[in-house]
Amino acid sequence: MSTLSIATAAEVFDLLRDDLAAIEQEFSRQSASNVEVITDIARYLIAGGGKRIRPLLLLLSAKALGCTSESRIRLGAVVEMLHTATLVHDDIIDEADTRRGRPSSNTTWGNAKCVLAGDWLYMQSFSTALEERNFRVLELLISLTQQMVEGELLQIEKLGHLINEEEYFDLIFRKTACLFKVSMQLGAAVTPSHEFGDPEEIEAQLGEYGRNLGLAFQIVDDVLDLTAAEDVLGKPVASDLREGKATLAVIHALERGTGADREAIRTVLADRSFTRVSHPQILEILQRHGSIDYAMDTACAYAEAARLTIADLPDSEAKRALLWVPGFVTSRDR
Amino acid sequence: MSTLSIATAAEVFDLLRDDLAAIEQEFSRQSASNVEVITDIARYLIAGGGKRIRPLLLLLSAKALGCTSESRIRLGAVVEMLHTATLVHDDIIDEADTRRGRPSSNTTWGNAKCVLAGDWLYMQSFSTALEERNFRVLELLISLTQQMVEGELLQIEKLGHLINEEEYFDLIFRKTACLFKVSMQLGAAVTPSHEFGDPEEIEAQLGEYGRNLGLAFQIVDDVLDLTAAEDVLGKPVASDLREGKATLAVIHALERGTGADREAIRTVLADRSFTRVSHPQILEILQRHGSIDYAMDTACAYAEAARLTIADLPDSEAKRALLWVPGFVTSRDR
Incomplete structure (x- = not known):
């Protein structure tokens, strides 16, 4: 394993600013x-x-392979636009009132226009990606979108129900890690002629980095939803539980907790509110069983796995930056 | 102009059955x-x-150019699936209760699942189309979808307002004629090596046929919405007016009618109901100004234009069938 130093935030920002x-x-x-x-x-x-983390991943992936073509800019915008399209439709589905601290788009424009605006953003992403004239790029993006949409449907089916870790990991892969993975793969797909090894293998390796990082990212997101303050988070706290979603720490507590603990969690998930059991009560249960720590440890393990996945990549500024991202993801407070 | 005989419905069905x-x-x-x-x-x-009219057009277009590849089957399914995707999202937008005489999908499964099911159908269409490994095919489909989505948004913006004929034709092009056009173009796009002339020109010609036919189709649809009986139509009659949509006959009457006539139509469009002005009252106004006849005459003119567009195409069974379709479209009762 190389002893390459991890970049600082300032270095990463300098590297990618333009x-x-x-x-x-x-x-x-x-x-x-x-x-x-x-x-x-x-x-x-x-x-x-x-956070523009998806374009950032695509840029670093492309840069790590020496890509200088305009494709990285175009596709960087595409992955962010695709992400935005999913948010517009998710807000309709979740009947969200706020997003990133502001009224959600469906609150402002109504469901009808937002269904169509989301559709349009999907099409615009594909239309821009099509300019690349690269079938692999299109294949990655279309299959990704399908997996994300299926994930949202699976999530709806499971709302209010107890799920196990395996189901949880499938859901967060589809919700987040899949797009992280594809962002990394796209960086490779637009740099076909690099000399770092078998292109397919390199793409798979970078994709694996994205998958691990995405899982870490979403686990942290889910922990923050349980523990962060509303003014920091920019949306109501514990909204997952209030939507009937069990996340990793909650699943952990369900498996370790007393009968009373399990009953309390079940009640909140079924009620989709803290009317009968309060948010502090749930937090106490999670703390008592070390469930928050368990979730954060799991996130850190995936972050470390991400770093290991790119160990073989030749040293570069981009690789140093890729080694920095996992720590950034696990240590953020919103 | 050739004296080729127009096919019968039975001949068309025989030709395309398999x-x-x-x-x-x-x-x-x-x-x-x-x-x-x-x-x-x-x-x-x-x-x-x-009615499977979109796959039918694609098949005839491909057949007219001698295409025998499996692409015509695959893409025939793609255009129908794309059409289905738009219907699922439209039903959410229109808050429709019924579709083709049955409960609409949003009534049965709810908006959230239908937003995602529509997204999935879009992606599945593109994913299947991608198997063709033909950039022109993808370009046609993606740009089509974007135009349709923009059309729906434009329609929402105009609900309850008076529009002119130009705006009406732009709306029905995006809503219907655009997909008819692309279905015809796809038939050409998967038959690149035919010997009927410049491929681009042939594709444009067939597309023009589809556009004219699509305009005729939608004008007839809009007339039927005004005049047909509910049990024949499979959906509530005059739903356009009740949704605040002015269609061709209504626009005609608005331009020719007396002050009182215009006021009556305006009232229905603004109320989005027949509470103050009844459906028979509106029909009487339209009849008195010959507005229904005007709309049907316009539809027939577009149908005839469609036939003329393919006059230069070499004689074939498929061409005879294409000469039959416009009459079928303008003479249907639902």
């Missing part, structure tokens, strides 16, 4: 439609920010 | 998902029937 700025421009250009309301909704969602 | 059966099988195969609820919704929609 590319990320170019992606913002491209993203904005892509969201312009001749139908005004689409542009309005798309721009609203862009202005809402987001 | 291909249409193969498309049904392909459509059913494509709608199978490992997520049960998707398969349920997709199968429900398939069983609901529909």
